[in-house]
Amino acid sequence: MGNLLTFSVNKPIPETSSRCLTxxxxxxxxxxxxxxxxxxxxxxxxxxxxxxxxxxxxxxxxxxxxxxxxxxxxxxxxxxxxxxxxxxxxxxxxxxxxxxxxxxxxxxxxxxxxxxxxxxxxxxxxxxxxxxxxxxxxxxxxxxxxxxxxxxxxxxxxHHTEDVSTVLVPVPQSDLHAHFANMLKDGQGMDVTFSVGGQLFSAHRYVLAARSSVFKAELFGQMKETTMECIKIEDMEPATFEALLHFIYTDNLPSNCHVDQNVALQHLLVAADRYGLDRLNAICEEKLCQKIDVQTVATTLALAEQHHTVQLKNACLQYLSLQDVLQAVKKTDGFKHLTTSCPSIMMEILDKVAPSSDV
Missing domain, CATH: 2.60.210.10 (Apoptosis, Tumor Necrosis Factor Receptor Associated Protein 2; Chain A)
Structure with missing residues (x-):
C-alpha cells in the first residue's frame, strides 16, 4: 500500500495552457x-x-x-x-x-x-x-x-483565447545584423580599403558586392580595381561613407545623431543613389520628407529633382503651396541655388502655388 501511495504522489500532473490574444x-x-x-x-x-x-x-x-x-x-x-x-x-x-x-x-x-x-x-x-x-x-x-x-x-x-502547446521552444530574435556589424568593427578578414576625404576605411569585398551591384562591378567586373592597394572615392564626405558602410553591413542607419540631420541625410541619399542601394535611398527620402522647412525646402527640392525621388519632390512642392511659405523661401540662399541648378522646376512651383503666390 505504501508503494502505491508513493507512486501516486510522484506521478506527473497533466498540464494544459491557453492564452488571450488582443x-x-x-x-x-x-x-x-x-x-x-x-x-x-x-x-x-x-x-x-x-x-x-x-x-x-x-x-x-x-x-x-x-x-x-x-x-x-x-x-x-x-x-x-x-x-x-x-x-x-x-x-x-x-x-x-x-x-x-x-x-x-x-x-x-x-x-x-x-x-x-x-x-x-x-x-x-x-x-x-x-x-x-x-x-x-x-x-x-x-x-x-x-x-x-x-x-x-x-x-x-x-480578443480571443487559444490553446497553447505545453512544449514551447523559445526562438531567439535574428541577430544576423549584429554579427555583420561585428565583422565591420573587428576588421578580421577585410580585403579592400577605400580612401575617402583623406580617411581610410576597410571592408570585405564579398559583402560589398553582395549588397551593391555597383560595388560588384567595381570589385569583380570589368571595372574591377583589385590591383590597387587603395580605392579612392571622390566627391563624398568620410562621415557619409562610414554611414553607407554601416548600412551595407546592418541594413540600418547608424545610431549617431548627425546622420539624422537634413544635410547629412541629403549626402547619404546621394551616396545611396550612387551605389544602387534602393532601401537606403527610400529611408533617406522618407526622413527628408519629414524634415522640410523654410530653410531646407529649396535645397531638398533641387536634390529630389536631380535624383528623381518623386515622393520627396511632391512633398517639397506641397510645402511650397502653403500660405506665405514661398515668400519666405525666396529669401533663402537655397532658393537662389534652386533657380540656377534646376530652372525647369520653377514652372512646376508656379503651377502648384498659382494664383495665390507670385514666383
Missing part, C-alpha cells in the same frame, strides 16, 4: 502647423484640424485649439484633441499619444500625453487635453513659427 493596429500621423502666430487670438473653441488619416478602417483627425477649448483657458493654454470621423457602428477602443515634437524633430516626454478611451460612433466625438501645453512654453519651442503635433494611435479590437 488584436490591435498602430499607426502615426504628423500634423504640422505653419505660421502659428497668425492663429493666436482666433478665439476660444475655434480650431484647426489635420487631414483625416485612416487606422484599421477608421478615420481620424487631430484638432488644435490655439486659444483653448474654454474661455478660462484662452489666455494660457493650447488644447489638442483626437477626433473620430467615420468607419464605426459601435464604440471604438483606442490608446493614443499626442506629442509636441521638439525643434530637432524628436519626441519629448515632457510634452507628450497618453490615454486610453472609447470613442462613440458619432462624427466629431473627441478625446484629448484642454490644457495640453502652456502657450508661453509653446512659444519657446517654436521653430520658425512652426510646430508639429504627432499622434500615435492604437486601435484595440477583438
Amino acid at each position: 488584436e490591435c493596429t498602430t499607426a502615426a500621423h504628423n500634423f504640422e502647423v505653419i505660421k502659428y502666430s497668425l492663429l493666436e487670438r482666433m478665439g476660444a473653441r475655434k480650431f484647426v484640424s489635420s487631414s483625416t488619416f485612416r487606422v484599421s478602417g477608421y478615420e481620424w483627425k487631430i484638432s488644435i485649439y490655439p486659444d483653448g477649448i474654454g474661455e478660462e483657458d484662452k489666455a494660457a493654454y493650447m488644447s489638442v484633441f483626437l477626433c473620430f470621423c467615420s468607419g464605426a457602428t459601435m464604440d471604438v477602443k483606442v490608446k493614443f499619444t499626442l506629442s509636441l515634437l521638439e525643434k530637432d524633430g524628436k519626441i519629448s516626454n515632457l510634452n507628450s500625453k497618453t490615454t486610453t478611451a472609447k470613442f462613440k460612433p458619432v462624427v466629431g466625438d473627441s478625446w484629448g487635453w484642454a490644457k495640453f501645453i502652456d502657450k508661453s512654453k509653446l512659444k519657446e519651442l517654436l521653430a520658425h513659427d512652426c510646430f508639429t503635433i504627432r499622434c500615435v494611435l492604437t486601435v484595440i479590437k477583438d
Whole structure:
C-alpha cells in the first residue's frame, strides 16, 4: 500500500495552457502647423484640424485649439484633441499619444500625453487635453513659427483565447545584423580599403558586392580595381561613407545623431543613389520628407529633382503651396541655388502655388 501511495504522489500532473490574444493596429500621423502666430487670438473653441488619416478602417483627425477649448483657458493654454470621423457602428477602443515634437524633430516626454478611451460612433466625438501645453512654453519651442503635433494611435479590437502547446521552444530574435556589424568593427578578414576625404576605411569585398551591384562591378567586373592597394572615392564626405558602410553591413542607419540631420541625410541619399542601394535611398527620402522647412525646402527640392525621388519632390512642392511659405523661401540662399541648378522646376512651383503666390 505504501508503494502505491508513493507512486501516486510522484506521478506527473497533466498540464494544459491557453492564452488571450488582443488584436490591435498602430499607426502615426504628423500634423504640422505653419505660421502659428497668425492663429493666436482666433478665439476660444475655434480650431484647426489635420487631414483625416485612416487606422484599421477608421478615420481620424487631430484638432488644435490655439486659444483653448474654454474661455478660462484662452489666455494660457493650447488644447489638442483626437477626433473620430467615420468607419464605426459601435464604440471604438483606442490608446493614443499626442506629442509636441521638439525643434530637432524628436519626441519629448515632457510634452507628450497618453490615454486610453472609447470613442462613440458619432462624427466629431473627441478625446484629448484642454490644457495640453502652456502657450508661453509653446512659444519657446517654436521653430520658425512652426510646430508639429504627432499622434500615435492604437486601435484595440477583438480578443480571443487559444490553446497553447505545453512544449514551447523559445526562438531567439535574428541577430544576423549584429554579427555583420561585428565583422565591420573587428576588421578580421577585410580585403579592400577605400580612401575617402583623406580617411581610410576597410571592408570585405564579398559583402560589398553582395549588397551593391555597383560595388560588384567595381570589385569583380570589368571595372574591377583589385590591383590597387587603395580605392579612392571622390566627391563624398568620410562621415557619409562610414554611414553607407554601416548600412551595407546592418541594413540600418547608424545610431549617431548627425546622420539624422537634413544635410547629412541629403549626402547619404546621394551616396545611396550612387551605389544602387534602393532601401537606403527610400529611408533617406522618407526622413527628408519629414524634415522640410523654410530653410531646407529649396535645397531638398533641387536634390529630389536631380535624383528623381518623386515622393520627396511632391512633398517639397506641397510645402511650397502653403500660405506665405514661398515668400519666405525666396529669401533663402537655397532658393537662389534652386533657380540656377534646376530652372525647369520653377514652372512646376508656379503651377502648384498659382494664383495665390507670385514666383
